[in-house]
Amino acid sequence: ARGDALPRDLEGRHVVVSAGGTREPLDPVRHLGNRSSGKQGYALARVAAQRGARVTLVSAHTDALPEPAGADLVDVSTAAELGEAVDAAAADADVVVMAAAVADFRPAGTAGHKIKKSDENPDPVIELDRNRDVLAGLVARRRPGQIVVGFAAETGDAAGSVLDHARAKLARKGCDLLVVNAVGDGGAFDADDNTGWLLASDGAEDRIPLGAKSELAATVWDAAVRLLGDDPG
Ligand code: CTP
Ligand code: CA
Numbered sequence: 001a002r003g004d005a006l007p008r009d010l011e012g013r014h015v016v017v018s019a020g021g022t023r024e025p026l027d028p029v030r031h032l033g034n035r036s037s038g039k040q041g042y043a044l045a046r047v048a049a050q051r052g053a054r055v056t057l058v059s060a061h062t063d064a065l066p067e068p069a070g071a072d073l074v075d076v077s078t079a080a081e082l083g084e085a086v087d088a089a090a091a092d093a094d095v096v097v098m099a100a101a102v103a104d105f106r107p108a109g110t111a112g113h114k115i116k117k118s119d120e121n122p123d124p125v126i127e128l129d130r131n132r133d134v135l136a137g138l139v140a141r142r143r144p145g146q147i148v149v150g151f152a153a154e155t156g157d158a159a160g161s162v163l164d165h166a167r168a169k170l171a172r173k174g175c176d177l178l179v180v181n182a183v184g185d186g187g188a189f190d191a192d193d194n195t196g197w198l199l200a201s202d203g204a205e206d207r208i209p210l211g212a213k214s215e216l217a218a219t220v221w222d223a224a225v226r227l228l229g230d231d232p233g
């Protein structure tokens with residue numbers, strides 16, 4: 001709908017977007033993964049390029065998606081690889097958007113051979129190590145004027161609503177913007193439409209209506225451009 005009249009308001013900006021879901025190898029044929037198609041991250045990259053940005057797209061297992069025009073694509077697999085690629089690209093970035101589903105844990109060891117069933121060890125336990133938080137690292141090293149955007153998929157539970165969890169996560173993460181997808185009944189995974197909230201660290205809370213992922217992308221870039229202000233970077 002907005003296709004013809006896209007503003008060139010990201011001209012001269014470098015933006016970094018992570019997309020997809022990381023995989024943590026268990027053995028040569030298995031991994032722990034995260035459900036994420038990468039469609040939202042790709043929409044963010046595509047729209048940013050259309051609005052004039054130089055775009056680095058760090059992509060984890062988004063194999064089915066066509067490469068967005070005008071983006072520099074960096075393929076990664078594990079959370080550690082994604083973190084390295086994002087950190088490197090973020091050094092001179094104006095905006096970093098962490099749309100990827102990053103594994104919180106990785107197997108403590110990766111077997112060099114396929115793990116076999118055995119009667120000696122009928123119920124094996126997988127030991128996990130914690131992965132570092134890429135978004136938290138970006139926030140800690142953020143340059144003045146650099147905008148950091150996080151994503152969260154939340155469900156309500158006994159401890160609070162989707163919005164309660166999202167507000168707490170925004171405060172904990174310290175990012176400038178947090179895009180919250182309400183998931184639960186089928187949810188946002190692999191869908192073409194997304195709904196949720198856009199929370200800002202200044203307290204602004206905007207409901208994002210159900211719509212195409214390109215519409216959500218436009219909303220995120222609108223907010224980022226507002227925060228970037230007139231500083232040409
Ligand atoms: N994220 C990250 N590095 C990680 C985990 C998450 O950069 N190791 C980023 C995601 O890309 C996302 C944001 O942090 O932008 C929120 O991810 P989420 O999984 O919702 O947050 P967590 O702090 O991991 O909380 P939870 O325990 O709910 O998974
Ligand atoms: Ca997590």
